[in-house]
Amino acid sequence: MTAHVPPRSTAETTLVRQFEALKAHADPPRRAAFERFAAQGLPTRRVESWHYTDLRAALADAAPLAPSPARATIEAARALLAGHEKSGAARLVSVNGKFAPDLSDALPAGAAIASRERRDSGAEDAMASLVEAMAPDSLTVDIVAGAELAGPIEIVHLAVGEGAYALYSWIEIALGAGASATIFETFLGAGSGVQRQAATRLRLGRSAKLKHAASIGDAPELHLESQLVELEAEAELNAFGLVSGGALTRRQIFAKLGGEGAKIALSGLTLLDGTRRADTTLQVVHAAPRGVSREFYRAIVADDAAGVFQGKVVVAPGAQKTDGAMKSQAVLLSPQAQMNAKPELEIFADDVVCGHGATVASIDPEQIFYLQARGIPKEEAEAMLLEAFGAEAINRVEDEALAEGLRARLAVWLAGRSRTAAKEARA
Amino acid sequence: MLEIKNLHVSVHGKAILDGLSLKVNPGEVAAIMGPNGSGKSTLSYVIAGKPGYEVTAGEVLLDGENLLELQADERARKGIFLAFQYPIEIPGVATMTFLKASLNAQRRGRGEADLTTPEFMRRVREASQRLKVDQEMLRRPLNVGFSGGEKKRIEILQMTLLEPRYGVLDETDSGLDIDALRIVSEGVNALRNANRGFLVITHYQRLLDHIKPDVVHVMAKGRIVASGGPELALELEKNGYRDYPAQAA
Numbered sequence: 001m002t003a004h005v006p007p008r009s010t011a012e013t014t015l016v017r018q019f020e021a022l023k024a025h026a027d028p029p030r031r032a033a034f035e036r037f038a039a040q041g042l043p044t045r046r047v048e049s050w051h052y053t054d055l056r057a058a059l060a061d062a063a064p065l066a067p068s069p070a071r072a073t074i075e076a077a078r079a080l081l082a083g084h085e086k087s088g089a090a091r092l093v094s095v096n097g098k099f100a101p102d103l104s105d106a107l108p109a110g111a112a113i114a115s116r117e118r119r120d121s122g123a124e125d126a127m128a129s130l131v132e133a134m135a136p137d138s139l140t141v142d143i144v145a146g147a148e149l150a151g152p153i154e155i156v157h158l159a160v161g162e163g164a165y166a167l168y169s170w171i172e173i174a175l176g177a178g179a180s181a182t183i184f185e186t187f188l189g190a191g192s193g194v195q196r197q198a199a200t201r202l203r204l205g206r207s208a209k210l211k212h213a214a215s216i217g218d219a220p221e222l223h224l225e226s227q228l229v230e231l232e233a234e235a236e237l238n239a240f241g242l243v244s245g246g247a248l249t250r251r252q253i254f255a256k257l258g259g260e261g262a263k264i265a266l267s268g269l270t271l272l273d274g275t276r277r278a279d280t281t282l283q284v285v286h287a288a289p290r291g292v293s294r295e296f297y298r299a300i301v302a303d304d305a306a307g308v309f310q311g312k313v314v315v316a317p318g319a320q321k322t323d324g325a326m327k328s329q330a331v332l333l334s335p336q337a338q339m340n341a342k343p344e345l346e347i348f349a350d351d352v353v354c355g356h357g358a359t360v361a362s363i364d365p366e367q368i369f370y371l372q373a374r375g376i377p378k379e380e381a382e383a384m385l386l387e388a389f390g391a392e393a394i395n396r397v398e399d400e401a402l403a404e405g406l407r408a409r410l411a412v413w414l415a416g417r418s419r420t421a422a423k424e425a426r427a
Numbered sequence: 428m429l430e431i432k433n434l435h436v437s438v439h440g441k442a443i444l445d446g447l448s449l450k451v452n453p454g455e456v457a458a459i460m461g462p463n464g465s466g467k468s469t470l471s472y473v474i475a476g477k478p479g480y481e482v483t484a485g486e487v488l489l490d491g492e493n494l495l496e497l498q499a500d501e502r503a504r505k506g507i508f509l510a511f512q513y514p515i516e517i518p519g520v521a522t523m524t525f526l527k528a529s530l531n532a533q534r535r536g537r538g539e540a541d542l543t544t545p546e547f548m549r550r551v552r553e554a555s556q557r558l559k560v561d562q563e564m565l566r567r568p569l570n571v572g573f574s575g576g577e578k579k580r581i582e583i584l585q586m587t588l589l590e591p592r593y594g595v596l597d598e599t600d601s602g603l604d605i606d607a608l609r610i611v612s613e614g615v616n617a618l619r620n621a622n623r624g625f626l627v628i629t630h631y632q633r634l635l636d637h638i639k640p641d642v643v644h645v646m647a648k649g650r651i652v653a654s655g656g657p658e659l660a661l662e663l664e665k666n667g668y669r670d671y672p673a674q675a676a
């Protein structure tokens with residue numbers, strides 16, 4: 001985007017003040033990151049990739065920064081964690097964006113927490129740059145070349161505090177050549193006053209394999225998450241995202257297949273109700289030949305909620321033999337529910353196979369009748385069909401234990417919905 | 428007893444059923460034959476409770492209770508089973524999962540406990556052997572990619588497991604080759620008993636060679652225009668429906 005920069009909004013002014021007050025504000029990489037943000041400002045609908053989510057308008061002000069966790073916060077975090085079933089072999093915990101070693105497990109052989117102050121992503125995106133500048137910590141997990149981790153690592157992003165606050169979380173995961181790992185990020189604990197911004201940088205060396213999933217089930221005012229993905233030759237990433245909470249959620253994934261023969265499979269499921277908004281925006285760049293990309297996203301949108309899916313696949317000149325397929329499908333459960341789907345291809349090479357498709361539909365009444373004709377009550381029939389619809393997205397997750405956990409989350413969301421529907425029917 | 432009294436039904440303002448009356452006694456197999464467009468499928472959908480049909484007059488009574496006041500799932504739990512002419516595909520729902528959900532929904536509706544998994548599996552195995560349904564098929568999503576014959580066998584498998592009071596078979600013979608027709612008919616015949624009635628809707632006599640009816644009704648213009656014994660079906664086979672105009676007045 002060029003030229004015209006509007007006067008700073010209240011939120012932007014607050015962000016500048018907050019950044020200048022940080023001890024690290026003079027640190028050159030962080031200052032550079034903040035300047036990249038400030039040059040663009042909070043995105044408005046005039047920025048193409050933010051067309052359906054006007055963040056500048058949505059963010060009346062930036063909430064005060066969450067204070068660095070004190071002992072009481074850590075104890076509160078411990079209590080929150082006690083109610084969260086541990087999934088994975090080792091768990092790393094960050095509290096309000098700061099790594100909490102006391103709450104975390106030792107990593108399995110082959111993985112290590114590296115120097116926590118390196119960050120210099122050069123991310124172009126304004127909001128990823130803001131996280132890079134503001135995050136109090138940068139948890140960096142290194143998986144050494146050739147290592148095959150014994151079990152999944154779960155990273156829990158805890159929000160702990162009362163009322164309105166903002167937190168920033170920056171994570172780097174790097175896999176050396178030939179390494180393979182499964183990593184699961186869970187966002188927990190945020191209430192309706194929380195503005196959470198997170199960025200995860202995933203770097204896969206040659207032939208490295210990563211299975212990744214992220215799950216957002218708490219209820220922040222804002223959840224804005226960026227994934228910055230770089231794949232070297234023959235590297236493979238399978239990444240999934242489940243969004244079942246948050247008033248305004250945006251997950252944006254910027255992926256670059258930089259080496260020949262890299263493979264990426266992105267998928268996700270968004271569950272929306274009430275007046276919630278959720279935006280999934282992808283940009284997958286094939287920069288080298290013989291890359292394979294698959295995107296498969298589904299959404300269930302109820303009540304007055306609105307979903308957005310934007311997927312852009314770019315095939316750079318020279319990225320011959322690229323094989324890309326993108327699909328977005330949504331089910332709307334009410335006349336007010338909305339889904340905006342915009343798949344896009346930009347192809348600058350001539351020998352490629354790329355396709356995309358998007359569908360938006362309501363539940364098929366013929367299917368409902370068929371199930372009812374077998375004695376299954378209507379609400380149960382709907383839940384069955386929705387569960388099946390969602391499960392087909394979750395089936396893209398290649399780790400069975402992880403998929404099982406996600407299916408359970410889907411079932412809980414659907415059960416909550418049918419309870420609400422039953423209550424409304426009685427009223 | 429299943430009793431239909433003076434049923435008038437229209438769709439988008441167009442009359443399809445025009446004062447249809449009919450009784451099916453427990454233990455009886457009643458066939459309904461009629462030309463295309465006579466309202467046969469509408470009748471089956473209205474009995475089962477499909478939305479979209481406007482009943483302007485009449486009743487459908489199961490042992491004196493008016494089914495028209497009940498949702499489709501409630502009717503099913505009271506013992507009405509519709510075997511669909513075109514069974515619906517349900518992607519993502521394994522056939523086995525669906526069978527268990529429907530069986531347990533019906534049991535709960537009758538105040539019975541859910542079946543234990545071993546008992547459920549035993550019943551499914553028995554019924555599927557009889558209907559030559561492969562166990563592998565039951566792991567696939569319901570009806571998705573099934574052949575016409577497979578879909579019909581799954582319909583009868585469901586009917587076998589659900590043990591309805593009345594089975595309504597809507598053109599169950601359509602799309603079946605002769606072997607599948609025999610398997611399906613044997614499945615239906617195995618369910619015949621003194622307490623269970625059937626309404627067999629068909630265009631062709633050939634199904635009735637396999638499922639022998641006690642009574643045959645001829646439907647035309649949205650009502651029953653002739654009733655008789657099995658010989659009536661044979662007569663229709665010979666003369667066709669030319670004596671019975673197709674459309675409702």
